Amino acid sequence: MPATNNVGFDTLNLQSKLSGYLLDPAHPQNQTKANWFSQALGFDQSNWQDLASQLYFDPATAVPTKTTQYGQTYEQVIPITGANGKTIDTTFVFMQDNSGTVRLVTGIDQEMNAMRENDTFVLSKPVEGTVIGEQRTLVLSVGTVVTVVLVFGDPTAPTAYEVEAFLPEGDVYALATVEAHDVGYTTRRLQALRKRVAIGAFVVGTNRPERIQLEATNFLAELRH
Incomplete structure (x- = not known):
């Protein structure tokens, strides 16, 4: 019981x-x-x-x-x-x-909650990534918006994802591997949370990644308080 x-x-x-x-x-x-x-x-x-x-x-x-x-x-x-x-x-x-x-x-x-290829979500913890074309590593910070490019494991309950992020400050793309249990807020979930919590202004579908990243970071910071 x-x-x-x-x-x-x-x-x-x-x-x-x-x-x-x-x-x-x-x-x-x-x-x-x-x-x-x-x-x-x-x-x-x-x-x-x-x-x-x-x-x-x-x-x-x-x-x-x-x-x-x-x-x-x-x-x-x-x-x-x-x-x-x-x-x-x-x-x-x-x-x-x-x-x-x-x-x-x-x-x-x-x-x-499972991600599919081409879905996007927000990192909830720092993840080490590799810059495409440069073979150097960096850390993708909390709030970075990433796109799923590969799904590992059972599609109904994935174990991990290969993700890609655009980093406007360096005008580069980076790849990283994120464990499924470390996935942060999806754009769909952020949109729903925005309606429920009535804070932030997360933009879905914008072509300005730097704006998405800034607003996602602010949203997560406000949500934690």
Whole structure:
């Protein structure tokens, strides 16, 4: 059964949330999530308890996303070990109401977070890269916008990505390898977070990489405070 040692975490809704929603392939709004949990981790309505037992809420690592009159929502990345033995970092959304009680809201299948070739995202930690054509190394800083040029591992749950970044200060391109668990905010997710958090002005689709990098860096800095 679900662990109950998480301060404020109310586990009473987990059966209905998991068996009746996230793992229900017949739910009209949730076929893709249920299919992913089944195919990627081996979870379905028959073994929802095994998934529930691994869920937790940690305010020290959860990322706040939206504040309303009803409380604060968070995204929590949890390494989930499936019935098939695979372990995949999976994002879950929790709501902490004004009384301090925390409840599970939903889960995000990792395929929604998985990058595909030509996708872009923002580095959340420094990564060593190599300048194309010069064979010299440098460090790509936090906030650098990169484009996926190769995907390593299972496309539904990649292990790493080869990425390319344009560095306007040197007018050069660099390649780097980023582990999947180190992927920062995707442009799609940044856009969604901008709407939810109502801060920053991240520009998607601009042809000015230096503006993207500056605004992404500012966005991440504001989001952490």
